[in-house]
Amino acid sequence: MTDIFSDGVAGRRNPAASKSSTAADAARDIQRHNLVGCIELFYFAYRDFTADPDAILAQYGFGRAHHRVLHFVHRNPGLKVADLLDILRITKQSLARVLKQLVDEGFIIQRAGDEDRRERRLYVSAKGTRLSDKLTQIQLKRLESALASAGPDAEALARSFLFAMIADKDRPQVESLINGNAAANTASDCGSE
Amino acid sequence: MTDIFSDGVAGRRNPAASKSSTAADAARDIQRHNLVGCIELFYFAYRDFTADPDAILAQYGFGRAHHRVLHFVHRNPGLKVADLLDILRITKQSLARVLKQLVDEGFIIQRAGDEDRRERRLYVSAKGTRLSDKLTQIQLKRLESALASAGPDAEALARSFLFAMIADKDRPQVESLINGNAAANTASDCGSE
DNA sequence: GCCAATAAGTCAATATGACTGACATATTTT
DNA sequence: AAAATATGTCAGTCATATTGACTTATTGGC
Numbered sequence: 001m002t003d004i005f006s007d008g009v010a011g012r013r014n015p016a017a018s019k020s021s022t023a024a025d026a027a028r029d030i031q032r033h034n035l036v037g038c039i040e041l042f043y044f045a046y047r048d049f050t051a052d053p054d055a056i057l058a059q060y061g062f063g064r065a066h067h068r069v070l071h072f073v074h075r076n077p078g079l080k081v082a083d084l085l086d087i088l089r090i091t092k093q094s095l096a097r098v099l100k101q102l103v104d105e106g107f108i109i110q111r112a113g114d115e116d117r118r119e120r121r122l123y124v125s126a127k128g129t130r131l132s133d134k135l136t137q138i139q140l141k142r143l144e145s146a147l148a149s150a151g152p153d154a155e156a157l158a159r160s161f162l163f164a165m166i167a168d169k170d171r172p173q174v175e176s177l178i179n180g181n182a183a184a185n186t187a188s189d190c191g192s193e
Numbered sequence: 194m195t196d197i198f199s200d201g202v203a204g205r206r207n208p209a210a211s212k213s214s215t216a217a218d219a220a221r222d223i224q225r226h227n228l229v230g231c232i233e234l235f236y237f238a239y240r241d242f243t244a245d246p247d248a249i250l251a252q253y254g255f256g257r258a259h260h261r262v263l264h265f266v267h268r269n270p271g272l273k274v275a276d277l278l279d280i281l282r283i284t285k286q287s288l289a290r291v292l293k294q295l296v297d298e299g300f301i302i303q304r305a306g307d308e309d310r311r312e313r314r315l316y317v318s319a320k321g322t323r324l325s326d327k328l329t330q331i332q333l334k335r336l337e338s339a340l341a342s343a344g345p346d347a348e349a350l351a352r353s354f355l356f357a358m359i360a361d362k363d364r365p366q367v368e369s370l371i372n373g374n375a376a377a378n379t380a381s382d383c384g385s386e
Numbered sequence: 387g388c389c390a391a392t393a394a395g396t397c398a399a400t401a402t403g404a405c406t407g408a409c410a411t412a413t414t415t416t
Numbered sequence: 417a418a419a420a421t422a423t424g425t426c427a428g429t430c431a432t433a434t435t436g437a438c439t440t441a442t443t444g445g446c
Contacts, residue, residue: 035340037371038352039332043261045358045369046239047282063431068236074230089240094433096395106385118442119248120392134411139232147228150350157343157350159231164339165238174237178230258403274423287404289424311422312415 038157049142053135058129060105065090067135073108073122074132077184080119083182086173107131198272242335246328253298258291259281264289266301266315267325269375273312276375300324318354 055068060066070085073079085095099122102108107128113119124132147154166174176182246260253259265280266272278288290316295301300321306312319327340347359367369375 019375033375035333035336035348036329038336038348038355039264039329040268041355041359041367042239042242042336044363045355046235048360049235049358051360052367065432071232075233082392089315090432091434092394093396093435097432100395113393116393117441118440120394128313136229136232140228140359143228143235146354149357150354154350154354155228155231157347158354159234160345160349161339161347161354162231162234162238165242165335166234167241167244170237170241174234179231256402262438275421281402284405285423286406286425290403307423309414309422311411313423 003033003127031189039190049139052142055132056138057125062101063098065094069095069098069102070107070124070128070132072182074124074136076177076180077123078120078121079182080113084122087177102128134169205273235328245331245335246376249324249328254289255294258287259295261292262280262288262295263300263317263325264328265360265375267317268320269370269373270316271314272375273306273314279369280359295321 004170050064055066057063068088069084072084076083079094081092081099084099085092088095099108103110106125109123109125109128110120111123147158149160158174163171163174247257247338250256250260261281262277265277269276274285274288274292277292278285281288292334296303299318302316302318302321303313304316306314340351343351356364356367
């Protein structure tokens, strides 16, 4: 083991010890960069954030894909299939299977659009609402305790941080979505159940 | 569209307008809760955060699983297969395929452990380092600009927020991992390439 | 009323990344 | 010598995604 290699290993976590005078040093700095830890934190945080709902969904024979469909339909009643495809960015075929299961098992209700009867407007049933709320609640719990432990301004900061992590081109869509304007749809509620 | 329905839809995002005197109101509050937007932000942020590397990986015929293996081996040279399984929480069989590809294509080098020759110590080659750095750089870029736009204290706060989002039981492992102590391994570097 | 466009559903085939359970091999420890 | 350990491998399954082509129902323009 040469000095160069042992320096590479020991110094990896110790940015203060480096001078980065060469290109190779600069490359190593990328790995030494303490922000790399944030990449890892983001990965682990997301993994654990989805693990809670996953465990509940498994009891229903559902997966993450079902969760997403249920969630966005719950939040945006009257959503069209096309809107959902646009939000989730998956193909019609990928959506079809999970949506069919949710409809067949009575979690989601489809109704032809009032003005355009080709459209299938989507609504959650009471059963779907219960499951969606259950999943949301467990995620809110984790989110709330994380924000609480991160300090008083954590919510606003987490919000703007997460929003800024979204690709520029996606931000307008996400912004209008979380503000309740899903794809400029003409949502009207539905006698769910 | 009746008044009731339009109120239902418009009011869904307007917690201030509610009184939540009944159980049904309380359930609706969950959905009205403005923190629900954070759940969605987290989903979209993670999706876009992984989209950048995914595009690069696709050029190599790799996927996200390869990225994770390459990343953690790069960050923790000399990692054992067992350590990697413990970090990624996948099965040996799931790891085997991606690891084999990375080894076969020369991104990762395996060497029998010095003390225990049953162990396969993992190291990135120069080629693996180049790819890993490329992927890290694009993620750091997004992270840096997000933190910059979120304000001066954003990094520390994002760090503690993300860390608190990790399940209690996982925190010690993640903490030691991001501090450079992967599974108390006796990492030594390797003539990479 | 005819025809093109649109919304949605469906078919067939494929890929990735995960899983389980069993078993093989090399090596170390007891 | 036997047990335990680290890894590798085989066979089969599942969930989620993909592409491309095609069908059906409905709408809207001419």
